[in-house]
Every structure is written in C-alpha cells, then in structure tokens.
Amino acid sequence: MEEPTYLKEINNGISEMYKSIMEIYGDVLSVMGEPDEVKAKEICEKTKSVMEQEEKVIDLCVEALIRHQPFAGDLRAVTSAMRVSYDLARISRYLSNIVQVIGDVNSGLSCAPDVKELLESGWEMIQESIRSYLSKDPILATSVIEEDAKIDAGYRKVLSKYKDYAAGGACVLMNGLIARIIERMADHACYISAETVYMVTGSRIGVRAPKCPPEHHHQ
Amino acid sequence: MATKLVTEKLSAWFGKKQVLKDVSIAFEERQVTALVGPSGCGKSTFIRCLNRMHELNPGARVDGKVFLDGLDIYGMDPMEVRRKIGMVFQKPNPFPNMSISDNVVAGIRLSGDARKSDLDEIVERTLKSVGLYDEVKEDLKRSGASLSGGQQQRLCIARALAMQPEVILMDEPTSSLDPASTSRIEELIRKLKSEITVIIITHNVGQAARISDKTAFLYLGELIEYNDTKAFFESPKSPITERYITGRFG
Numbered sequence: 045m046e047e048p049t050y051l052k053e054i055n056n057g058i059s060e061m062y063k064s065i066m067e068i069y070g071d072v073l074s075v076m077g078e079p080d081e082v083k084a085k086e087i088c089e090k091t092k093s094v095m096e097q098e099e100k101v102i103d104l105c106v107e108a109l110i111r112h113q114p115f116a117g118d119l120r121a122v123t124s125a126m127r128v129s130y131d132l133a134r135i136s137r138y139l140s141n142i143v144q145v146i147g148d149v150n151s152g153l154s155c156a157p158d159v160k161e162l163l164e165s166g167w168e169m170i171q172e173s174i175r176s177y178l179s180k181d182p183i184l185a186t187s188v189i190e191e192d193a194k195i196d197a198g199y200r201k202v203l204s205k206y207k208d209y210a211a212g213g214a215c216v217l218m219n220g221l222i223a224r225i226i227e228r229m230a231d232h233a234c235y236i237s238a239e240t241v242y243m244v245t246g247s248r249i250g251v252r253a254p255k256c257p258p259e260h261h262h263q
Numbered sequence: 264m265a266t267k268l269v270t271e272k273l274s275a276w277f278g279k280k281q282v283l284k285d286v287s288i289a290f291e292e293r294q295v296t297a298l299v300g301p302s303g304c305g306k307s308t309f310i311r312c313l314n315r316m317h318e319l320n321p322g323a324r325v326d327g328k329v330f331l332d333g334l335d336i337y338g339m340d341p342m343e344v345r346r347k348i349g350m351v352f353q354k355p356n357p358f359p360n361m362s363i364s365d366n367v368v369a370g371i372r373l374s375g376d377a378r379k380s381d382l383d384e385i386v387e388r389t390l391k392s393v394g395l396y397d398e399v400k401e402d403l404k405r406s407g408a409s410l411s412g413g414q415q416q417r418l419c420i421a422r423a424l425a426m427q428p429e430v431i432l433m434d435e436p437t438s439s440l441d442p443a444s445t446s447r448i449e450e451l452i453r454k455l456k457s458e459i460t461v462i463i464i465t466h467n468v469g470q471a472a473r474i475s476d477k478t479a480f481l482y483l484g485e486l487i488e489y490n491d492t493k494a495f496f497e498s499p500k501s502p503i504t505e506r507y508i509t510g511r512f513g
C-alpha cells in the first residue's frame with residue numbers, strides 16, 4: 045500500500061533523529077575510553093538539537109492529524125511516530141547523561157569498561173528497535189523486546205558486583221549509575237519496538253508499564 | 264446494551280439484480296450507527312429495507328428478516344413500520360406548497376391521530392428540538408421551500424421527529440449542506456440518541472468517526488465489518504475496510 049507523503053516526511057524526521065543519536069553514541073564511546081571535555085560539550089549540544097528534531101516530528105504529526113485526519117494504519121503510524129520521537133529524544137538524553145556522570149564522578153575512568161559491554165548490548169537493541177520501526181517489521185521488534193531480559197540481568201550483575209565493596213567508592217557509584225541509565229535506554233528500545241508492533245498490527249503490548257515486584261504473601 | 268433493530272440474512276434485488284447479500288447486523292438501542300461504503304454498494308437499498316420502502320420499487324424483492332424489538336417488520340403493517348422507523352433523505356425535500364408548520368405535522372395529519380390544539384404545541388416543540396424554532400418563529404406560515412438548504416434539512420428532520428419514531432434512518436443528510444449547517448445537524452444527531460436509535464449513511468468518513476458509536480462497512484452488497492467506531496477507525500480488521508477509510512480505493 046502506497047505510503048502518503050506526510051508519513052514519508054514524518055519517517056524522514058525519525059530517520060534524522062536516528063542518525064543524530066548514532067553520532068552521539070559514537071562520541072559517548074570515545075569519551076568513555078578517553079575523557080574529553082570538548083567532546084562532552086559537543087555531545088550536550090548535539091543532544092539539544094535532537095530535542096529540536098523531536099519538536100519538528102511532533103509538529104509534522106500534529107499537522108498531519110489536522111490536515112489529513114488519518115485513519116487505520118495511517119493514524120497508528122502518526123501516533124506511533126509521536127511516541128517514538130519521544131523515545132529517541134529520551135535515549136539521546138540518556139547518552140549525554142552517561143557523559144555527565146563520568147564528569148561528575150570524575151573517578152579517572154579506570155573502571156568504565158565494566159559497563160561498556162552492557163552499553164554495547166543496549167545499543168544493539170536500540171538500533172534494532174529503530175530498524176524494526178522504520179522497516180515495519182514486528183518480528184524484529186518482538187525479538188528486541190525479548191532481549192531486554194539480558195540487559196536487566198546485566199544491570200543487576202553490575203550492581204551485585206559492587207554491592208560487596210565495603211567502602212563503596214567512585215567506581216561503584218559511576219558504574220552503578222551508568223548501568224541504570226543503560227537499563228533505561230534499553231527500555232526505550234522496547235517501547236519503540238512495541239510501537240512497531242502496534243503500528244503494523246494494531247495490537248498494543250504493554251511494555252511501557254513498570255515491571256512491579258510479585259506480590260508478597262503474608263503467612 | 265439492548266438491540267433495537269436486527270437484520271438476519273437480509274438480501275435485496277432490483278429485478279434479477281441482487282444488490283444486498285445476507286446482511287446480518289444488530290443495531291443497538293439509542294446509539295448512532297454509521298453506514299459507510301463506496302457508491303453503489305447498497306447502503307440506500309439496505310436502509311430502505313429497514314422501513315419497507317424498498318418493496319415500493321417495481322420489481323424489487325427482499326429476502327431475510329428484519330426485527331424491531333424482536334418483531335418481524337415484514338409481518339407488520341407497513342404504515343406502522345414507517346411511523347416507528349422514520350427516514351430523512353439526502354436532498355432536503357419539504358413539501359413545497361406547505362407552510363413550515365404544516366410540513367412539521369404533515370405526517371401526523373396523514374395518520375389522522377392528533378387534534379388541532381395539539382398540533383401547534385408539536386410544531387413548536389419539534390422545531391425547537393432541531394434548533395430551527397428561533398430562526399423561523401416570526402413566520403411559521405411561510406413556505407417550507409423558502410428556507411435555506413440547511414434549514415430545510417432541519418425541517419425535514421423535524422417532520423420525521425414529529426411522528427415520534429423509535430428509529431430514524433438518515434441517507435447522507437448533510438451531503439448538500441455547508442460546514443456550519445453540517446455541524447448543527449451532527450450536534451442534533453448526537454442529541455437525538457438520548458431518545459432515538461439513529462442509523463446514518465455517510466460518504467464522509469470523518470463524519471462517521473465524529474458522530475457514531477458503531478460503524479458498519481458495506482461493500483458490493485455485503486457487510487464486511489461492523490465494530491465500535493473507535494476500533495473501526497483505529498484498527499479495522501479487514502484490509503478492504505482499511506483501504507476504503509484511508510482513501511486508497513480503486
């Protein structure tokens with residue numbers, strides 16, 4: 045089915061956001077390897093421009109709703125684009141948060157690689173979620189959501205590794221914080237994937253709801 | 264939600280040509296149901312079967328059942344059916360040589376069941392309910408045909424309402440009206456459903472989305488999809504429905 049022009053424009057906007065956060069990701073990796081204040085500032089600026097791109101996508105969506113009053117798949121594509129652009133903006137902010145934490149804790153970075161692997165797996169999920177979205181592939185989207193358990197496990201591994209440190213210290217703090225950020229980023233990859241499933245099939249899978257602990261039974 | 268009007272395997276013909284095929288649908292009481300579908304799919308024929316107008320065409324035939332509150336309308340007196348199930352047409356058609364007030368009560372006069380003293384009260388109440396009273400109260404004796412198109416259509420709705428129908432069928436009632444008259448009638452339809460079951464044909468899918476609780480899609484004489492309006496327009500089940508409502512037909 046031929047896609048209307050306004051949806052093409054909206055998806056171009058999403059692709060642009062994706063390109064920007066790919067750049068930011070590359071910069072973050074390099075700052076994790078070697079602290080660099082100039083690059084850190086650049087990352088912050090690039091993140092700001094992602095926020096502007098998000099505004100632009102939302103504008104296009106609102107205009108599409110007004111002008112075209114879309115229905116069915118077209119309607120779902122517009123509402124999903126609004127959510128996905130938010131998720132992408134959030135991911136870019138999380139990426140710049142990582143750099144902030146590195147700067148704020150200022151631990152000399154010798155312990156950063158502890159979370160690098162986690163970041164790479166999280167990033168893998170993000171890329172695939174966006175790919176699933178842009179290529180309208182609910183199967184790929186579902187596989188991303190299944191991956192999330194691994195990130196959650198990796199996050200808990202980082203926390204438990206440092207839990208035993210008697211005095212805590214900078215590494216504990218920094219890696220704990222970063223691991224948490226990555227875990228959140230991966231959640232947004234799941235949100236994007238859920239939008240893919242919704243946009244293509246019309247059914248909602250409730251991944252945005254928090255994962256609550258199971259109920260305690262009092263004896 | 265109670266069902267008001269139910270069709271079971273309703274089929275209709277013009278001569279040898281079958282234009283409706285086994286349409287089974289249950290209309291809910293005091294809800295607005297929109298009927299959509301491409302030109303010629305049988306929407307008008309369908310609603311004309313619901314108040315026994317289709318059979319008035321020479322050579323026309325109906326098969327299947329239509330139940331109003333559980334009673335088969337094809338076993339009832341046709342006049343009684345048309346009193347309970349009123350109709351508003353695409354083109355406003357006030358009786359041209361009748362005054363505004365006579366138009367409103369034309370049906371009541373024909374059925375001969377009202378006294379003169381009641382009629383003035385019915386005229387006022389009904390014209391108020393369609394929001395026309397204030398616009399015409401200075402001169403209720405002027406010809407119905409002297410009103411604007413939007414006013415004429417509201418007059419025709421008033422004429423149908425004066426009979427106190429339980430169901431009202433509307434065949435593209437706003438297609439010849441400007442946006443302001445259209446939105447007045449849409450508002451009226453939303454108000455009507457507190458008392459009446461409304462079934463409306465429209466080519467304007469936006470209008471169906473705005474005013475209806477349920478939407479049905481007819482295609483080539485068959486019912487393709489029938490669902491709550493939100494679900495119908497957000498996630499239609501049939502690809503044919505999807506193509507129709509997103510304007511990708513043909």
Ligand SMILES: Nc1ncnc2c1ncn2[C@@H]1O[C@H](COP(=O)(O)OP(=O)(O)OP(=O)(O)O)[C@@H](O)[C@H]1O
Binds near residue numbers: 301302303306307
């Ligand atoms: N009086 C008639 N004699 C013969 N065939 C007719 C007659 N009226 C309608 N038809 C045919 O019956 C089919 C259904 O017509 P109908 O008027 O019910 O369609 P519709 O869905 O209301 O279309 P539209 O949206 O254009 O009003 C069409 O193929 C039409 O040509």
Ligand SMILES: [Mg+2]
Binds near residue numbers: 306434
């Ligand atoms: Mg018609």
